[in-house]
Amino acid sequence: xxxxxxxxxxxxTLARIRVxxxxxxxxxxxxxxxxxWVEQLDAVETAGVDPMTSAVEVTxxxxxxxxxxxxxxxxxxxxxxxxxxxxAGGFFSVPKVVE
Amino acid sequence: MGALTDLxxxxxxxxxxxxKFSARExxxxxxxxxxxxxxxxxxxxxxxxxxxxxxxxxxxxLARGEGGPLEGVPLAIKDLFCTxxxxxTAGSHILDGFKPPYESTVTANLWRAGATMLxxxxxxxxxxxxxxxxSFYGPVKSPWRRPGDNRDLVPGGSSGGSAAAVAARIATGxxxxxxxxxxxxxxSFCGIVGVKPTYGRCSRWGIVAFxxxxxxxxxxxxxxxxxxxxxxxMAGHDPRDSxxxxxxxxxxxxxxxxxxxxxxxxxxxxxxxxxxxxxxxxLWERGVAWLKAAGAEPIDISLPHTKYALPTYYIIAxxxxxxxxxxxxxxxxxxxxxxxxxxxxxxxxxAAGFGAEVRRxxxxxxxxxxxxxxDAYYLKAQRVRALIARDFADAFRKCDVILTPTAPxxxxxxxxxxxxxxxxxxxxxxxxxxxxxxxxxxxVPAGLAAEGLPLGLQLIARAFDEETMFRTAGVLEAAAGFxxxxxxxxx
Numbered sequence: 001x002x003x004x005x006x007x008x009x010x011x012x013t014l015a016r017i018r019v020x021x022x023x024x025x026x027x028x029x030x031x032x033x034x035x036x037w038v039e040q041l042d043a044v045e046t047a048g049v050d051p052m053t054s055a056v057e058v059t060x061x062x063x064x065x066x067x068x069x070x071x072x073x074x075x076x077x078x079x080x081x082x083x084x085x086x087x088a089g090g091f092f093s094v095p096k097v098v099e
Numbered sequence: 100m101g102a103l104t105d106l107x108x109x110x111x112x113x114x115x116x117x118x119k120f121s122a123r124e125x126x127x128x129x130x131x132x133x134x135x136x137x138x139x140x141x142x143x144x145x146x147x148x149x150x151x152x153x154x155x156x157x158x159x160x161l162a163r164g165e166g167g168p169l170e171g172v173p174l175a176i177k178d179l180f181c182t183x184x185x186x187x188t189a190g191s192h193i194l195d196g197f198k199p200p201y202e203s204t205v206t207a208n209l210w211r212a213g214a215t216m217l218x219x220x221x222x223x224x225x226x227x228x229x230x231x232x233x234s235f236y237g238p239v240k241s242p243w244r245r246p247g248d249n250r251d252l253v254p255g256g257s258s259g260g261s262a263a264a265v266a267a268r269i270a271t272g273x274x275x276x277x278x279x280x281x282x283x284x285x286x287s288f289c290g291i292v293g294v295k296p297t298y299g300r301c302s303r304w305g306i307v308a309f310x311x312x313x314x315x316x317x318x319x320x321x322x323x324x325x326x327x328x329x330x331x332x333m334a335g336h337d338p339r340d341s342x343x344x345x346x347x348x349x350x351x352x353x354x355x356x357x358x359x360x361x362x363x364x365x366x367x368x369x370x371x372x373x374x375x376x377x378x379x380x381x382l383w384e385r386g387v388a389w390l391k392a393a394g395a396e397p398i399d400i401s402l403p404h405t406k407y408a409l410p411t412y413y414i415i416a417x418x419x420x421x422x423x424x425x426x427x428x429x430x431x432x433x434x435x436x437x438x439x440x441x442x443x444x445x446x447x448x449x450a451a452g453f454g455a456e457v458r459r460x461x462x463x464x465x466x467x468x469x470x471x472x473x474d475a476y477y478l479k480a481q482r483v484r485a486l487i488a489r490d491f492a493d494a495f496r497k498c499d500v501i502l503t504p505t506a507p508x509x510x511x512x513x514x515x516x517x518x519x520x521x522x523x524x525x526x527x528x529x530x531x532x533x534x535x536x537x538x539x540x541x542x543v544p545a546g547l548a549a550e551g552l553p554l555g556l557q558l559i560a561r562a563f564d565e566e567t568m569f570r571t572a573g574v575l576e577a578a579a580g581f582x583x584x585x586x587x588x589x590x
Binding site for chain 2: 003006008011012013014015016017019027030031033034035037038039040041042044046049050051052053054055056058060061066072075076078079080081092094095096097
């Protein structure tokens with residue numbers, strides 16, 4: 001699986017990281033090297049092996065679906081840039097999304 | 100008695116209880132030493148006022164005959180743990196100005212045990228690195244140097260500030276996190292003890308997430324006993340982390356019996372890798388001899404998938420990181436770079452806020468999780484991870500603990516390996532398997548390389564059997580008798 005400039009540009013868009021056109025070639029080279037290195041896993045026979053999805057064997061705990069915590073509007077907005085406070089509530093602000 | 104900054108946690112604890120010195124004196128001695136060693140760039144944020152307040156409260160509790168197991172003990176906290184009202188950066192530009200309105204569970208446990216916070220220790224950005232050179236706040240310099248050589252060395256990483264603080268005697272102990280070796284490798288480079296507990300032992304709540312199925316918090320200390328004391332205070336079930344395990348936490352200090360007669364320890368043949376410096380092999384053989392002399396029996400074991408551990412890790416860790424780091428978008432906290440549209444703001448913020456290594460890993464992670472590649476990379480890596488875990492399960496049918504080197508080299512100079520990500524990744528070749536399998540591991544300082552730098556040996560135990568790990572580590576520590584200090588501290 002070879003990585004080209006268009007693919008790296010697409011991945012960067014998916015990851016929401018701006019990559020300047022002039023940096024794409026270098027990035028393609030770096031990522032190709034890393035992918036070529038991890039592709040040695042192709043040599044491992046894994047037929048019939050279940051993927052490991054948890055580091056320890058535990059049954060995830062369950063609890064009643066009720067509100068158990070909350071009510072920290074001021075704390076939550078404390079680190080936001082340009083928050084908008086309104087009555088008892090508040091908002092994060094972002095560039096205009098709808099016209 | 101020597102300098103207050105030279106005390107182990109056990110000695111500090113006993114001295115405070117016996118009123119030989121106060122918690123305020125102990126904190127002040129460290130704050131003074133920190134100020135004198137700012138050139139090492141160990142702390143991103145020093146918290147002297149908080150340290151004095153906490154120490155004053157400790158003195159009051161000690162005067163009443165109260166006090167927890169870490170009462171008055173001054174600690175460095177890796178700047179990956181959220182601390183209420185105190186700047187928490189993860190070593191990244193993208194968390195500019197972030198003051199969490201809450202406290203991580205592990206640090207809350209430490210404060211409940213009476214510990215004092217000296218400050219927030221430097222680290223690789225988002226804990227991604229093995230040399231503490233990817234921090235937005237600049238590299239940490241190790242207190243160690245090669246004799247007759249002025250070059251600054253790396254302390255290892257990612258918990259490089261934590262390890263350097265303990266080695267330089269500007270913290271009595273420290274906490275770090277270990278995703279692929281980030282506690283044990285810097286402990287080895289700095290000549291101290293570092294523990295990665297079993298996955299699920301310590302709560303991850305309030306730790307800035309890197310790779311959630313691999314991250315664990317653990318202590319960095321100057322003795323095995325100190326690590327046992329600290330881990331007991333840090334560990335425990337937390338309902339706010341569903342992967343923290345509801346098991347009682349043993350008194351690890353009691354495990355330090357010094358008796359390993361009849362214990363079987365495994366020597367994995369695959370850990371003898373090409374190009375490994377002969378002195379590391381020699382040290383490993385010495386470790387075998389020490390444990391044998393104490394009555395334990397060496398067993399040859401095989402961990403056949405060892406060579407696939409790093410490539411597996413470099414799929415799984417970036418995949419999880421790309422998902423965890425999606426939250427840094429300039430909206431709710433940290434850096435915001437203005438943009439024409441919402442997407443433009445996201446892309447500019449993340450391009451400016453993440454350093455080169457973090458960007459690289461987020462892109463790799465995004466790629467291996469993207470449609471069409473998920474099965475070939477991510478699912479494949481999860482299957483190989485299962486085989487790596489199975490290797491250990493098979494090995495632990497034959498032995499109780501496994502002895503290996505911690506890292507394939509001693510510390511290197513700042514700037515070395517900077518142009519070759521894969522050469523840098525190889526630092527974690529002996530430690531990363533342990534994270535993938537979810538097991539506990541400890542690095543114990545065991546000797547000096549010919550160039551005068553520390554080297555560690557690693558012990559790996561069964562899941563939740565930290566007691567056997569500590570018991571064996573205590574014997575290894577006593578046999579090695581490592582007393583060397585960084586030359587800058589004088590004799």
